[in-house]
Amino acid sequence: MIRRAIRRLLVVAVVGVIAALAWVPMMVGDYGLSFAINIASYTVLATAWSLFSGPTRYVSLATVAFFGIGAYSSAIFIELLPWPVVLLIAAGAGMLVAVIVGLATLRLTGVHFVLFSFGLAELIRQLVTWFEAKGTRPPGRYVFTDMTAAHIYWQLLALALLVFGVGILIGRSRFGLALQAIGDDETAARHSGIYATRIKIVLFVLSTVFMSLTGAVMALRWTYVDPTIAFNPVISFTVLTMALLGGTHRLYGPLLGVVPLALLLEYLVARFPNYFSIAVGVVFLLILYAMPRGIAGLVDRLVRKPA
Amino acid sequence: MSAVLEVDGLTRRFGGLVAVDGLGFSVASGEIVGLVGPNGAGKSTVLNVLSGVVRPDAGSIAFLGKSIIGRAPDRIARLGVARTFQPARSFASLTCHDSVLTSLAFGRKRLWGRVARDEADRLLDRVGLGRALDSLPGQLAYIDHKRLELARALALQPELLLLDEWLAGFNPAELEGGIGLIRSLGEQGIAVLLVEHVLETIQALCHRCLVMNTGRLIASGLPAEVLAEPEVVRAYLGEEGDA
Numbered sequence A: 001m002i003r004r005a006i007r008r009l010l011v012v013a014v015v016g017v018i019a020a021l022a023w024v025p026m027m028v029g030d031y032g033l034s035f036a037i038n039i040a041s042y043t044v045l046a047t048a049w050s051l052f053s054g055p056t057r058y059v060s061l062a063t064v065a066f067f068g069i070g071a072y073s074s075a076i077f078i079e080l081l082p083w084p085v086v087l088l089i090a091a092g093a094g095m096l097v098a099v100i101v102g103l104a105t106l107r108l109t110g111v112h113f114v115l116f117s118f119g120l121a122e123l124i125r126q127l128v129t130w131f132e133a134k135g136t137r138p139p140g141r142y143v144f145t146d147m148t149a150a151h152i153y154w155q156l157l158a159l160a161l162l163v164f165g166v167g168i169l170i171g172r173s174r175f176g177l178a179l180q181a182i183g184d185d186e187t188a189a190r191h192s193g194i195y196a197t198r199i200k201i202v203l204f205v206l207s208t209v210f211m212s213l214t215g216a217v218m219a220l221r222w223t224y225v226d227p228t229i230a231f232n233p234v235i236s237f238t239v240l241t242m243a244l245l246g247g248t249h250r251l252y253g254p255l256l257g258v259v260p261l262a263l264l265l266e267y268l269v270a271r272f273p274n275y276f277s278i279a280v281g282v283v284f285l286l287i288l289y290a291m292p293r294g295i296a297g298l299v300d301r302l303v304r305k306p307a
Numbered sequence B: 001m002s003a004v005l006e007v008d009g010l011t012r013r014f015g016g017l018v019a020v021d022g023l024g025f026s027v028a029s030g031e032i033v034g035l036v037g038p039n040g041a042g043k044s045t046v047l048n049v050l051s052g053v054v055r056p057d058a059g060s061i062a063f064l065g066k067s068i069i070g071r072a073p074d075r076i077a078r079l080g081v082a083r084t085f086q087p088a089r090s091f092a093s094l095t096c097h098d099s100v101l102t103s104l105a106f107g108r109k110r111l112w113g114r115v116a117r118d119e120a121d122r123l124l125d126r127v128g129l130g131r132a133l134d135s136l137p138g139q140l141a142y143i144d145h146k147r148l149e150l151a152r153a154l155a156l157q158p159e160l161l162l163l164d165e166w167l168a169g170f171n172p173a174e175l176e177g178g179i180g181l182i183r184s185l186g187e188q189g190i191a192v193l194l195v196e197h198v199l200e201t202i203q204a205l206c207h208r209c210l211v212m213n214t215g216r217l218i219a220s221g222l223p224a225e226v227l228a229e230p231e232v233v234r235a236y237l238g239e240e241g242d243a
């Protein structure tokens, strides 16, 4: 009885929060909305990152590769095709690359995978640069759209809700359990009947689709993309740091990392724009030394009664 | 009795070393077969080949009448071949209960939800871990690690169970319980192939016994008879002489 009441209350609370979040563009000014867009986009990226990398411990620095693919899909097709089709192209292009990368690299482990994922992002950036340089136009592209900042925010909010929904479904399914087992001991997992390679590839692709879609939407916001912006490795590092700061063993963990770090970075960008990446690095090191399970780990410790 | 496992001419080399050399044997449903031999005889390699970790260079393996050579370990597990490791492996971030759920979820019947949870509890109870459902492997004693690994193996609902020194390190009381448990698995119809060093355990538990030395089968038959054969005694004494 009481459980049911609590559950109902929770549902009401969640719906209320979503409604309030949807209302944000009407309540805040330009600056506030721009910050909300920032938070929303990093929430999608960090949660999606953690969906795959959390349980499997494949630390990926390829986030920006997929983000950039999405951004470029937008930049290239927005004036040619209806927006939903552009989103499909962004998702499809990202997926294609993710499948190839998955097949090629998910056999690598540890630091080899980290390095490869970083190299991949750089490689794609070089390829795009080279490809764009062949044309006669200047290196960047303008992204023309009549969508407002509020439209962009709502799309990111929808993506955030979607990534949480997918995360909840995975967490409740046998595949969530399988990812966890694979991360702990892949050999033992295989001998438990888990088709590890297939599961890893499917979840890797799923997580990167969200990154590509975020890139596609954020290109509208930026209105101009070139390879150094769209494939900026700092994005990958920031997402990684946010996810680890929040904690990847809980679905809501990355969100707990996104908000404080985004606030900090916002402050730094305004005050000391040159120290942005140094700050990410320092926070990263602090996490590794001080709280390996992130903020969500601290929450766990507070909630759990001492045995 | 029908053969669950039939192995013939099985060979596996590592470089110049022939770890398994033309091995042939079979295990019937409900039969408990011991695999013994000195260190480095190739026992673990046999289990690795059977469970798909390493491919044989020659020979055939029929499980329930079908060849499983070249099949991936997860496929072989889903067909109904379960194994334990030497030393025991576990999922550090999963509770005992959830660890067992993995094999139930991906095993032959792909159980999930309420049915799977109840079955996981039942299996953990059966191996003597009923009190530790929510413990993480890191909190378990050595022996409980082994129990958990066996529960996970049983969750695959195997026809064939491969145990690599599962009883090693048990104290006398635990050993008695462990032997009783494995015996009950045989009575349930599971074919068991177990690697074991303690000959008293083999005598007490196994219907049949295979003796390997340097990759080859040097004797097989009833444990009491086989373990008294001069060549077997020599293989073991030789090992002690080397040590």
Ligand SMILES: Nc1ncnc2c1ncn2[C@@H]1O[C@H](COP(=O)(O)OP(=O)(O)OP(=O)(O)O)[C@@H](O)[C@H]1O
Pocket: B014, B017, B019, B037, B038, B039, B040, B041, B042, B043, B044, B045, B046
């Ligand atoms: N992956 C491998 N690569 C190279 N050599 C191997 C490999 N696996 C096993 N060997 C070698 O094959 C031989 C048989 O090893 P195996 O582990 O099967 O013996 P065992 O009978 O299980 O011994 P123990 O009683 O010590 O467990 C040994 O000489 C070992 O060094």
Ligand SMILES: [Mg+2]
Pocket: B043, B044, B045, B086, B164
């Ligand atoms: Mg061995």
